[in-house]
Amino acid sequence: MKAEIITIGDELLIGQVIDTNSAWIAEQLNMKGIKVHQITSISDDREHILETLREAETRAEIILITGGLGPTKDDITKSTLCEYFETNLVFNQETYNNVEALFKLRGYPVTELNRRQAEVPANCTPIQNRNGTAPGMWFERNEKTFVSMPGVPFEMKTMMTEQVLPKLAAKLNLGFIVHKTILTQGVGESFLAKTIEDWEDALPKNVKLAYLPQPGMVRLRLSAFGNDKTELSGLIEEQHQKLLKIVPGYIFGYDDETLESVVGKLLKKLKMTVATAESCTGGYIAHLITSVPGSSEYFMGSVVAYSNRIKQSELGVKAESFEKYGAVSEAVVREMAEGIRRKFGTDFSVSTSGIAGPDGGTDEKPVGTTWIAVATPEKVVSKKFLLGEHRGRNIHKAALAALNMLRVELLEMQAKSGL
Amino acid sequence: MKAEIITIGDELLIGQVIDTNSAWIAEQLNMKGIKVHQITSISDDREHILETLREAETRAEIILITGGLGPTKDDITKSTLCEYFETNLVFNQETYNNVEALFKLRGYPVTELNRRQAEVPANCTPIQNRNGTAPGMWFERNEKTFVSMPGVPFEMKTMMTEQVLPKLAAKLNLGFIVHKTILTQGVGESFLAKTIEDWEDALPKNVKLAYLPQPGMVRLRLSAFGNDKTELSGLIEEQHQKLLKIVPGYIFGYDDETLESVVGKLLKKLKMTVATAESCTGGYIAHLITSVPGSSEYFMGSVVAYSNRIKQSELGVKAESFEKYGAVSEAVVREMAEGIRRKFGTDFSVSTSGIAGPDGGTDEKPVGTTWIAVATPEKVVSKKFLLGEHRGRNIHKAALAALNMLRVELLEMQAKSGL
Numbered sequence: 001m002k003a004e005i006i007t008i009g010d011e012l013l014i015g016q017v018i019d020t021n022s023a024w025i026a027e028q029l030n031m032k033g034i035k036v037h038q039i040t041s042i043s044d045d046r047e048h049i050l051e052t053l054r055e056a057e058t059r060a061e062i063i064l065i066t067g068g069l070g071p072t073k074d075d076i077t078k079s080t081l082c083e084y085f086e087t088n089l090v091f092n093q094e095t096y097n098n099v100e101a102l103f104k105l106r107g108y109p110v111t112e113l114n115r116r117q118a119e120v121p122a123n124c125t126p127i128q129n130r131n132g133t134a135p136g137m138w139f140e141r142n143e144k145t146f147v148s149m150p151g152v153p154f155e156m157k158t159m160m161t162e163q164v165l166p167k168l169a170a171k172l173n174l175g176f177i178v179h180k181t182i183l184t185q186g187v188g189e190s191f192l193a194k195t196i197e198d199w200e201d202a203l204p205k206n207v208k209l210a211y212l213p214q215p216g217m218v219r220l221r222l223s224a225f226g227n228d229k230t231e232l233s234g235l236i237e238e239q240h241q242k243l244l245k246i247v248p249g250y251i252f253g254y255d256d257e258t259l260e261s262v263v264g265k266l267l268k269k270l271k272m273t274v275a276t277a278e279s280c281t282g283g284y285i286a287h288l289i290t291s292v293p294g295s296s297e298y299f300m301g302s303v304v305a306y307s308n309r310i311k312q313s314e315l316g317v318k319a320e321s322f323e324k325y326g327a328v329s330e331a332v333v334r335e336m337a338e339g340i341r342r343k344f345g346t347d348f349s350v351s352t353s354g355i356a357g358p359d360g361g362t363d364e365k366p367v368g369t370t371w372i373a374v375a376t377p378e379k380v381v382s383k384k385f386l387l388g389e390h391r392g393r394n395i396h397k398a399a400l401a402a403l404n405m406l407r408v409e410l411l412e413m414q415a416k417s418g419l
Numbered sequence: 420m421k422a423e424i425i426t427i428g429d430e431l432l433i434g435q436v437i438d439t440n441s442a443w444i445a446e447q448l449n450m451k452g453i454k455v456h457q458i459t460s461i462s463d464d465r466e467h468i469l470e471t472l473r474e475a476e477t478r479a480e481i482i483l484i485t486g487g488l489g490p491t492k493d494d495i496t497k498s499t500l501c502e503y504f505e506t507n508l509v510f511n512q513e514t515y516n517n518v519e520a521l522f523k524l525r526g527y528p529v530t531e532l533n534r535r536q537a538e539v540p541a542n543c544t545p546i547q548n549r550n551g552t553a554p555g556m557w558f559e560r561n562e563k564t565f566v567s568m569p570g571v572p573f574e575m576k577t578m579m580t581e582q583v584l585p586k587l588a589a590k591l592n593l594g595f596i597v598h599k600t601i602l603t604q605g606v607g608e609s610f611l612a613k614t615i616e617d618w619e620d621a622l623p624k625n626v627k628l629a630y631l632p633q634p635g636m637v638r639l640r641l642s643a644f645g646n647d648k649t650e651l652s653g654l655i656e657e658q659h660q661k662l663l664k665i666v667p668g669y670i671f672g673y674d675d676e677t678l679e680s681v682v683g684k685l686l687k688k689l690k691m692t693v694a695t696a697e698s699c700t701g702g703y704i705a706h707l708i709t710s711v712p713g714s715s716e717y718f719m720g721s722v723v724a725y726s727n728r729i730k731q732s733e734l735g736v737k738a739e740s741f742e743k744y745g746a747v748s749e750a751v752v753r754e755m756a757e758g759i760r761r762k763f764g765t766d767f768s769v770s771t772s773g774i775a776g777p778d779g780g781t782d783e784k785p786v787g788t789t790w791i792a793v794a795t796p797e798k799v800v801s802k803k804f805l806l807g808e809h810r811g812r813n814i815h816k817a818a819l820a821a822l823n824m825l826r827v828e829l830l831e832m833q834a835k836s837g838l
Contacts, residue, residue: 010629012442013457015442015448015455026433027434028434029434036434037432072609074630075630105787105808111609131807210435276702294778304721304723305720306709306715314762357712395706
């Protein structure tokens with residue numbers, strides 16, 4: 001079973017936008033056991049779209065298309081699909097209802113341009129778009145399946161996850177694949193690979209391992225292929241248990257979990273609260289924590305102290321500490337953690353102080369130097385990190401390291417409390 | 420003059436790696452006036468590579484290829500190119516010298532595997548790789564140019580910038596393309612399209628408009644094609660000025676600018692400071708502001724107040740305001756803005772309070788209801804927004820709306836101060 005992905009949009013061909021949709025779709029299809037044969041990016045050009053569709057149809061059974069579905073003149077995918085499938089646009093009431101509901105929610109009237117979003121090719125099955133006005137379209141012809149989706153990643157992803165993938169899985173009779181993604185933090189890819197080399201070499205033949213490095217973390221995906229789902233799940237779990245014994249400290253979660261969701265779950269379980277005091281991370285830890293639904297239950301708030309004056313007045317850092325050790329120091333970061341915990345009355349707190357860059361580095365404290373502290377009901381732990389040279393990366397890595405330190409303390413608290 | 424890009428690598432088709440090379444190459448070619456017709460990603464498969472080369476050759480004059488040049492077994496691009504150009508591999512001394520020098524630098528001896536990196540197809544011009552062992556290869560046949568480069572982005576980029584692009588520019592006699600991307604905030608794509616319809620219809624034939632919507636903003640890209648660069652720049656500027664008269668309020672910046680960088684520039688110019696008091700945005704505005712290098716010059720900090728208790732104790736919101744109007748209200752968000760401005764001693768401040776979702780909505784205040792306020796040295800302005808249903812999006816959109824409100828106030832201050 002082969003698939004091809006076609007992404008449409010002038011913006012891709014002038015390099016203004018990086019095509020992230022293709023990689024995401026390819027990963028999803030792969031996890032369902034569908035092999036992606038080719039990814040083709042083309043512009044909003046009628047003839048080129050037709051030619052690309054024709055070519056893809058000769059090679060693959062499934063053709064997934066994104067982009068070119070907006071209401072503006074340069075979005076011509078829909079009319080071109082009509083031509084390709086020799087049909088015409090018809091008004092679809094269900095799609096219109098969706099468009100209208102979305103506009104109502106935003107308090108706007110439906111314009112004529114947006115009314116046209118409700119028109120779809122007569123011989124397609126429209127796929128409703130929960131997050132936007134452009135519907136997806138499902139076509140079948142000569143045993144081949146074509147699905148056209150919007151190019152906005154979050155609209156496309158929801159549509160794929162909730163509708164397209166289940167529909168494809170139901171239609172096709174595929175073998176089973178069971179995946180488990182194991183999330184690690186605090187270890188580089190090559191060191192991890194070396195540490196688990198023997199385990200990897202001894203994996204059963206139908207179990208595959210993939211390294212999925214991301215800034216600040218490495219994900220390991222185990223995939224087992226076969227016909228018996230229960231057996232495959234057992235096989236994966238067995239290997240996971242073996243791995244847990246080799247690298248217990250690095251594993252923080254699984255699959256779609258994030259450090260912030262894991263930390264959130266632990267805090268909920270413990271019925272405890274947290275606050276952050278951030279300098280170099282500039283509110284990014286608070287942002288990560290609050291991106292989890294329901295975080296108001298355990299997150300009280302944050303003081304982002306970007307100036308030493310604010311660190312003193314709001315967090316109670318001593319003037320002496322700045323003079324003696326500088327703002328990026330163990331003393332200051334510990335006082336920040338203690339200060340915010342006391343002030344916001346939380347059980348736990350996290351603090352950061354570092355040189356995110358690109359400027360501000362010295363020989364003694366180069367760009368990337370970062371101190372992180374976690375205050376608990378019993379103690380304050382602190383640690384120094386030497387991150388990289390890239391500002392955005394440093395902020396991201398520091399935030400993940402801070403959340404991981406918090407996670408370790410929460411686990412200790414959980415063990416003690418016997419929960 | 421048309422180009423195609425072919426990226427080769429199994430990792431692209433299983434979604435393990437996002438193809439960032441294509442967008443970068445496309446941008447570089449565009450800036451030289453070379454139009455990219457298609458981008459094709461395929462796996463390390465001999466037949467598929469040959470087929471893709473054949474197809475690309477029928478459509479384009481320049482074919483740039485990346486990937487599959489490593490020393491391992493699955494990297495078969497070089498041998499496949501030999502087959503395509505009906506030649507065989509020959510040892511190239513200059514390339515070998517480069518490989519040897521690189522290994523010496525890293526303190527390793529040259530292995531047999533790496534010695535083979537110095538073999539190139541007999542009828543190509545090798546392109547030396549300053550940052551790695553795999554050489555690039557330049558082929559010419561039937562008036563068409565093929566360049567094969569390594570897939571490692573930083574090796575490819577250096578090779579493109581220092582060798583391939585200058586060589587292409589010298590070889591080809593090209594027309595020009597001038598681009599300008601105009602960034603708008605606070606207006607949806609379809610409304611914007613309707614508002615500027617007449618202007619768009621009246622664009623000169625050699626000027627094209629593309630809509631590039633992103634969460635919370637719409638970018639408009641104008642591209643002018645021709646032979647005289649100065650004339651094209653003039654043409655673009657003329658159209659830009661016309662557009663400015665139609666939608667002056669929505670345009671916040673150009674090309675690579677962001678709302679946070681524009682706000683930062685204005686604050687620097689005014690020598691003024693800002694702080695944020697965030698509830699629903701949970702620190703995200705502070706994060707955006709501090710992602711700009713040098714932001715410590717004008718950003719003092721933030722209080723993320725996720726609980727009403729903290730809003731009272733840290734920001735001085737009156738208990739009465741919560742009782743009368745609720746946490747998501749004009750009264751509360753104004754008191755938050757005033758509170759943080761006073762407390763952190765800044766010139767400006769921004770505050771947010773809303774229901775990010777997915778829970779917490781009511782009939783009266785559905786998920787997405789958001790109040791934003793900006794305090795200036797002279798006044799407090801506040802505005803209500805009805806955003807969507809998706810938590811992440813709501814946070815993002817609220818932050819952009821807040822930064823845009825701040826920008827408008829900064830512009831007013833700039834006008835008054837005569838800077």
